[in-house]
Amino acid sequence: MNRRKKYSYMLCGLGVCLLLTGALAWTFMRKAAAASAGVVIKIDNFTFAPAEVTVAPGTTVLWVNRDDIPHTVVSEDKTTFKSKALDTDDKFSYTFTKPGTYTYFCSVHPKMTAKVVVR
């Protein structure tokens, strides 16, 4: 095989390798991102939406208050997780590591309840 052909084959090979690596890396990153970024729950009109979410252990749930009144995000037992007062556009996040059903509510407006199922 002459030198030119050798080099072009090498370049092709290198290109293919890079593409494969890139694709693999991208897939792994996406999987990792999916596990950690998780779910966004919107608070508006005195409601948590979605009212029930199911996530894998290790998922971080993010709450965003879009209501024009402050709310809190507090686990039913009042100890597992407890946000400070969230005014409009304030956020709170919690990473769920243990499987289980976590009912939570707004401690200022206790009629607002929702749950996160971790499994």
Add this chain to the structure above:
Amino acid sequence: MERHPKDELLYDHNHDGIDRRGFLKCMAWAGTGALCLMNGGMLQSASLSDPSTAKLPRTGGQLSFAQISDSHMGFNKPANPDVAATLRAAVEKINTLPDPPEFLLHTGDISHLSKPEEFDAAEQILKSCVTKDVFFVPGEHDVIGDDGKQFLERFAKDAIGEGWRSFDKKGVHFIGLVNVMNLKAGGLGSLGSDQLEWLEADLKGLKASTPIVVFAHIPLWSVYPQWGWGTEDSAQALCYLKRFGSVTVLNGHIHQTMQKVEGNVTFHTAASTAFPQPQPGQAEGPGPMKVPAEQLRGLLGISDVKFVRGEHALAIVDTKLG
């Protein structure tokens, strides 16, 4: 709001019967100022745009106080971008009442986010009131994040437990109750067993003829449970109050005036000085209700309350800010 015509007809302290038409006229609150006076068993009503036109009895032994509520200092959204201005307007209204009240009752949600600067601002504005004596009970917005520690220190140093207390003024027994602490998921307002025990003991030595005024943030009657407008264990409290001839319950929380009479108990909620909220079920949720700017002050207000010795019921006049 559920109406119980039967309860209203049974309201008959003096056993003199009651003028039903006058009574039902009184029940049409809906943002108009209405004065209801019991005079020898006959209920007289007059609608007022100006409280100075009210012919209030000026006999001796009269007690006069005002209720303000839900100032939400710190709130700054479209429903009212300047709650400090409307609180100042409320204080102005009090300062220009024909009979200056002897003291004020603030039925909670003084602040919006329990921030120190919000409490500071509210206290500063109240300092310009001619009436210096103010008794506070907390709203759920006053106890966020610190279990009411700030509220207790600032406004209820001499209170018991989580801020309840009682005091007497000219023979009328006042009871401030706290129903915004230890709220449970999915629940309503809550008084708790400690407070109920205290209430029972507090009322024990009193004669049934002692007029009672109870003030608390969340309504002690079921206005609209779906929106959290009620108190889980108020029935127990009302049971202790049953034997008294005249009981007035003053609440806030719902940001609109509403009244209900049940036997010898008159329940009344005050308007907010900050922003109005929708009538039960008239919106998706009980949040701040946006109205055209020129209508705002007509939906905010104070309540001027008078007790006249010899009369059973207190006269409550709701006055709008504009």
